[in-house]
Amino acid sequence: MADEEVAEQGELAITRTGDRLRLAREAAGLSLADVATRTRITQRHLKAIEKSDFSELPGRTYVTGFARAYARAVDLPEAEIGASVRRELEEDEHGSRPLYEAYEPTDPARLPTARLTWTLVIVTALLASAYGVWRFLSVEPDEALIAAQNRAAEESEAPSTAAAATVPAKAGPAGAAVAADAPVVLTGVSEVWIGFDDATGKTENWRTLDPGETYQVPPAYIEQFTLRTSIPQALKVTVGGRDVGAIGPADTLVKGISLKPADLVARAGASAPATTPAPKTNR
Template sequence: MTDEDVAPEQGELAITRTGDRLRLAREAAGLSLADVATRTRITQRHLSAIEKSDFSELPGRTYVTGFARAYARAVDLPEAEVGAAVRRELEEDANGARPLYEAYEPTDPTRLPTARMTWTLVIIALLLASAYGVWRFLSVEPGEALIAAQNRAADASEAPQSDAAAPPTSKTGSPQLAIAADAPVVLTGLSEVWIGFDDATGKTENWRTLDPGETYQVPPAYIDQFTLRTSIPQALKVTVGGRDVGAIGPADTLVKGVSLKPADLVARAEGNGAPSTAAPATAPLPKG
């Protein structure tokens, strides 16, 4: 057997983590980390951490599986398979961190643990079990448990919404200035914030997180098909054609069904009393 016959087998054995598989798929497709970041809207720093399977570098384990699945879609790998593999690795990492203990022989009285050591081991085991349960709950993809929980809480905590279909008017009751239908809608994270895009049935089809200072221009297709939701409205700045529309809901309150159409967002800005960058309309002269 030649060296050339052995090399491929050693290369396959070297791929032990899902991050290695994603990196090799990216390189085979001729893509850079910047290319994948553009496709997934995930920062290069987080993508690099996924390739290294260094999940501690990510903003929270809640997002690890979702980020990995988005990466898999970008390089044409089966996202469900990649997501399941990442969950297994997270579970293996958590189990590997548990302390080992020596098994004592009941027949040897000199090696029996003291009552104090026994209680210490019991307390440690309970703490580890509690921590593992919390981790398992938080590690479920946002597309499954987190979004479902927000939908269940919506009726109780949803912010009051104005009628977006009503024709926008200024404080004087006259129609406000028209806004271009294709005016860019830009979302900016004031701190780390989760945002989702709901379809006509209220189901969240797309979601992402924005880092502090990160901007995201909403695609035209999203403006026509989806509405915006977030649970931290005070951490999100929304602008239309460079104009700040103001707060889209009370702080720390789930808001949903926010129309992304420029005219509706400007109408919301008028209702919030947000400053306008447009020239003021001339008031009509009083009739003689």
Template structure:
């Protein structure tokens, strides 16, 4: 009898992570991971990592909260509550990763690793970190049209007499209709932030991560063919012709369908009441 009474309590205690709650709600709704992936446009691999609360499997912690919000919205769970729970788990994980202090006896110097072995381990670690960075950068490859657009934009940015380098920055208060179609659109990371570009059907064709202070000038082909999406809008600054258009959405919310056309961005800026002055157009920074 004691074992039978203890079993339900153990089952309740086992459901302690936010990922378990999301998984049970999905199963109760009769949905598969593929169904949720279709609704959220998040890969099944990342959704499975969220269900396991294994945030190390995700590309970056800065938008774990955004993915969790999108998952919760897809299965009718409260987004704010799920986001708060995920933040707590991230804090607990960071606290659990701190090394504990342990008293120890002095070690026999003869048993310590040699300097050569130490440097070998350091070099191997750096090589592995570099390999991981290259793999992460190349894990999602743009199609040939996007590569061609990026190459054209790079060539234009290096041209000595290019219009983009000599054109004056757009002044605050300029009407959307007066904005030149060639005004540069620049994205700047205020902190590490994930951005994606969606086609007319809402499919994300390409994505990248901007580090804090890194800028990216949107290629002209992207401006005409794609819209912007991000899960941390407060970490992204958008300027057109040097003018800050202001926030593109509420904090910690998945924002998509943001037009990259200069006239639309200026109209959004005036709707936000943005008053940022003119600034020189930022050149695109290469990915390290």
């Protein structure tokens, strides 16, 4: 009887998704380093997921995606884990809200004044707006946020795309021919999240690069996917050892970046500043 009570208490104690992921990892005989290798997520972030301490993750946008990747690594149903994490995020948001005293309408002495009533209405509206923004930002990367980010990226990239179409590639190293099979290598200048989108704009694969970590894009990815990242200045892109320069404005979501060597080199040539010939002097 005592053993059954202890087991029941142990089951009741496991109330967070992080506990479930940790127990699955231990049952599979995996270390955090093993899961980090499988998911390409840093051990620091994996520890935060196991503790359900989502504030330590790079942003709530990626909490659900990271948790689903962890679930795949330990053979847990990723859709169920993703839904569980979203519920926990929503519960945390509700728990952080201030509580207001309820007035009894039957007691005239305790009826709120008009000023207090308007204050409560404004505060409630602000809280509702904040909750709506949080719900929008807390969905995982392959849902509604991706669609909104795609639209924002298309609008922000429209001027640069037009410029690239009208400015011819310059002669010299930036405009030199490049082999179609030249290796495309991504290097993290600082910790950076990158994703690979299919033809429909859906992010099929994502990973985190640590500072100095390199990742050579597989040929199949080059043909089938485009690149996205939200911290362009933290990512260095080289084609055949040639740095193609910045792929977008700092701290701005960029997506739809073609990984084909010729496109990357042409993009670098189009973004290179034009040179003005020195004025001639009469002697």
